[in-house]
Amino acid sequence: MGHTARVSAIAWTAAVSLAAWLWLLLCQGFFWRTDVRLPRRRDPEDWPAVGIVVPARDEAAVLPASLPSLLAQDYPGQAEIFLVDDGSSDGTGELARALAHARGGLPLTVGSPGEPPPGWTGKLWAVRHGIALARARGPEFLLLTDADIAHEPDSLRELVAAARTGGFDVVSQMARLRVESRWEKLVVPAFVYFFAQLYPFRRIGREGARTAAAAGGCVLLRAETAERARIPEAIRQSVIDDVALARTVKGGGGHIWLGLAEKVDSVRPYPRLHDLWRMVSRSAYAQLRHNPLLLLGTVVGLALVYLVPPAALVAGASTGDAATAVLGALAWLVMTGTYVPMLRYYLQPLWLAPLLPFTAFLYLLMTVDSAVQHCRGRGAAWKGRTYARPDTVTDEQPS
Template sequence: MSAVAWIAVGSLIAWVWLLLGQGFYWRTDQRLPRQAEPARWPSVTVVVPARDEAEMLPVSLPSLLAQDYPGEAEVILVDDCSTDGTGQLARALSVRYGGLPLTVVSPGEPEPGWTGKLWAVRHGIALARQRKPEFLLLTDADIAHEPDSLRDLVAAAGSGGADGFDLVSQMARLRVVSTWERLVVPAFVYFFGQLYPFRRVNRAGARTAAAAGGCVLLRTEAAERAGIPASIRQAVIDDVSLARAVQRSGGRIWLGLAERVDSVRPYPRLGDLWQMVARSAYAQLRHSPLLLAGTVAGLALVYLAPPVTLVAGLLTGDPAAAWAGGAAWAVMTGTYLPMLAYYRQSLWLAPLLPFTAVLYLLMTVDSAVRHYRGRGSAWKGRTYSRPEATPDL
């Protein structure tokens, strides 16, 4: 066989393994476990870190204040040195909409060694612990919750066996409106699931750990046992780091796709999505040039080789290359269909996944370039030039 045919066969083998051997990551059936309501509803404190979120709060904060929760619950919004009146707006929204009690605090600039979000979370949790809640709900300021979201999360936490889950996290359904959002956002969740298969995360005794930072219900006792958030204070990819810390301390975790929790933040332009990915992609690779090279080579073999070898085989009359490349592309396309269906997008977008993979490859390379230029992970006016990577197990 030709060299092109061998590349196509290698890509096909990789896709067969991904289809069957990577925790069935492409399935979208990991949804919040349904559980009978508890006899007594535990107390919950919702902690919302917010930096310059005045645009998002009118949609997201009222959804938290309006939670239909039978137990004791409150909301703490941590205003992280905002310059757009985030704290004042939050108080005004509380007066306007009522609902759960709201406390707004402003901890000031983070101390050295802390990322801004985790510094805000630290102060929110510290204040919450004075009330001694049994659960903490860590949710971002751009996440909107349906009225029964908190009830469902707490009920699900009791479904993980005798002691229940210590951490229950949902991947919020991201906004998909613009053309670029349709091309990039479902693939973002698809790639995340490929890296951290939800079924493996949810298996008892699993070594794979991950969470979705926009919606994390955490037992207060588990947070204290894991040293959250001080133990992960430098993490840029804080959600995965949090899940690993809880798992290492003996906690049971669960991760799935949300049905009633949505991100309201728009990413209308490619540049917006590019920034979202590039700010942390190289941190995920632990700032390792070898891992970067391996990732680029892997993405090229898995996502780019199928269409390229198919076309090359057809043009050069190489049936082995054309057949293997076409088969690999077909398997790739099939694995992407469930995610597109979950996002209610046209299934005709599935064959375009190689194009989207090229964008992610370029975003990852750009993330590394930013790191070596000293710009590191930049977000809302703060730059972490050499942030700590997600700790490994």
């Protein structure tokens, strides 16, 4: 009787997992599709001025592969780059000036804001300084892009055309991340897949929908919108600043768009599992608002959705319980099918798709580790800085 009850419990759990996957497949904004891209360009009547803000901290290793792509932008209007050296110790600012001198192209200004005051993340303090420099030129748009992001020559033109003709306050693209090492191939496409599952791109672009997100590597923002929404002051404590920016803009009635990039690429390598682990774990618990109950729910949810299907298939096959095996197999099949488009987008072999449960298990461990590091006082650590929870800092504003 105990064995039968145990098998029945596994079968019911597998059925719940399959139901969850059918709901995700049909009702979660078709998150698994990868066709949300910038619309075909329609040039505006005039090309507005753009200030390109690049926060950079110890980025000398990647700057030669990224900054020249910004300097070489083929943009018909006025555009200027403001690279903000956020206390680098590797000569980032000097290298940026040397690259601009050697390559020419768009004008480059290198600034330095000093150390961030309490209540600010370093990146957003640098962005604040860069926006202040750009505003002196009176741009209509601000392009916030990271120092490890490379743009094809017409990237800025495409972004501005989409914002102008589509009436968007924010146009953001999820940069295509590097997938060269074995661990990058296993983990990186899943990272974007999980992000799209949490923030379906189709819902983000729909006016009236509550879902809001952006990808911090490439955010084109109307300068007027930034001023009205008090960006970045309003989100100065946010570790996940791109999502916070999008929520602030959309909460104020702004129209935002997010999709996958075709002409924007990250050049930052993550060759080892340790590198990818740090990338995810440094902000995973912040994504859960440092809430233990949300952490517990996330762990249970990841286990139910991603780990139960293969476990049910193995359990059913080993015990002769055909119903459990079939339910687990069907859930795993749906999961695998939804992952295939993302692997195709990243030009990866499709045999990686059935391995998604293993990758999800890694993400589960990364999320738990993020909470553990936070409890040890080492949460949200990046490049020599560790950020406290937002509710533990003062609310002082810099003059």
